Amino acid sequence: MAAEGQAPSILGFPHRPEWGPAAHRKALAGHLRRCRDHAGIAPRQAARCIHTSEATISRMENGRTAFKLAEVERLLDTYRVSDPLEHARIADLVQEAAKPEVWQPYANAAPPDLRPLLAMEPAARRIISYEPQLVPGWLQTEEYAETVIRAAHPTKPTREIAERAALRLQRIEMLRRAESPPVLLAVMDSEVFRRPVGTPGVMYRQIKHLLTLLEELPYQLHLQIAPLSVGAAGAIGHPVVHLRFFTPEYLPDLVYLEQYETAVYREKPSESERYQAILNNLCGVANPAEQTPALLEQALASWR
Incomplete structure (x- = not known):
């Protein structure tokens, strides 16, 4: 600049x-x-x-x-x-x-509305994600992802569902890279762990996977669980992802707002700052990240 x-x-x-x-x-x-x-x-x-x-x-x-x-x-x-x-x-x-985008090996499985997020998230310094209904895509197991995708797209062939799930699973790899990995702060409603997705075994293994990821990525992954008592702060109603980049003077913040069959992106500073404030408020009233392992262990017990 x-x-x-x-x-x-x-x-x-x-x-x-x-x-x-x-x-x-x-x-x-x-x-x-x-x-x-x-x-x-x-x-x-x-x-x-x-x-x-x-x-x-x-x-x-x-x-x-x-x-x-x-x-x-x-x-x-x-x-x-x-x-x-x-x-x-x-x-x-x-x-x-000019190089291929990260989603191009999965071009047939990457929804067009998701591609800008997939393309830009590897450059993020910090990602804040709020998910009111499901485990965020980065953190899903293969069987959980396939169950969610099949529920949303019941007429899709098995092969395409498997490809979409594979795309979700590879997104976590950016947190494992050696050079400047992003930090992911994911906030989920507590109801995510009460809502059955597939069999009890699918839910059990998904929660175990979250616990494993927290141990594997203590610096890059932070999870917070928002109880129902957060009230209006958790009434966003749809998934939100806020990206902040390593070079904000060249790459302004990017906000991704997911809807059922589409998505909206916001880049204007006034809009990204508003969503940053909403997410900061939600993080402030959610259970602290230090309590997440114990809360996940409690949730795990209900699916044994």
Whole structure:
């Protein structure tokens, strides 16, 4: 980024393959927009210099299209960006942005509305998740996930249900990586552990899995259970995920609001701050994370 009046710089955004292509594409997109604004060049002029349309420039500056290095270099020349270090970092970002997204091996099983979340969560520094009805997808066992997916999509073939479950299971791997893993704070309603999902055995093994994950990932995973007594603070009614990134000056907070058959994303600071406040309030009234193992052991006893 840049101070007032200074030329924008991309050097503050590192080349980090583990963050995924979408994060690199989004950071580069915002940087190109800031460079154009700093140079005082209209979208129409920028479009002319690479023989394209204003709509394409808009898609580039919103990270909604693939980047071609030759076009990006011409834009940088037009924007009077001459620092070789800037050009080198941008070339790295263009290359990284062109790689397959994390969900693409599961393309047939990844719902389109979920793909932006799947693409951006590897770049998160901190993830807060609220789930009023189910164990969050990152933390589900295979049999729990398949039961949930089959209930929501009873006409889907067994193979697609298995692929969707496999996609959910691989999401936890980002918490296990060696380089800059995210921290996941997941808040669940206490009723999640009373609501039968599959057989008692499925529920028992799911709760055991949560206990195992807490032991395995003591620094990266924090679970809180919200009792019914939290009242209105827990009346959100639908899953919410709030992502905060390692480089917020390049990647603004992202909020994911899940509905039954769709999802909504919010990025405006006023909206992300509102959901941050809602989730902070919920975390404040939920049982502390230190009590979660004991609460899970109690829940486990009811499914023996």
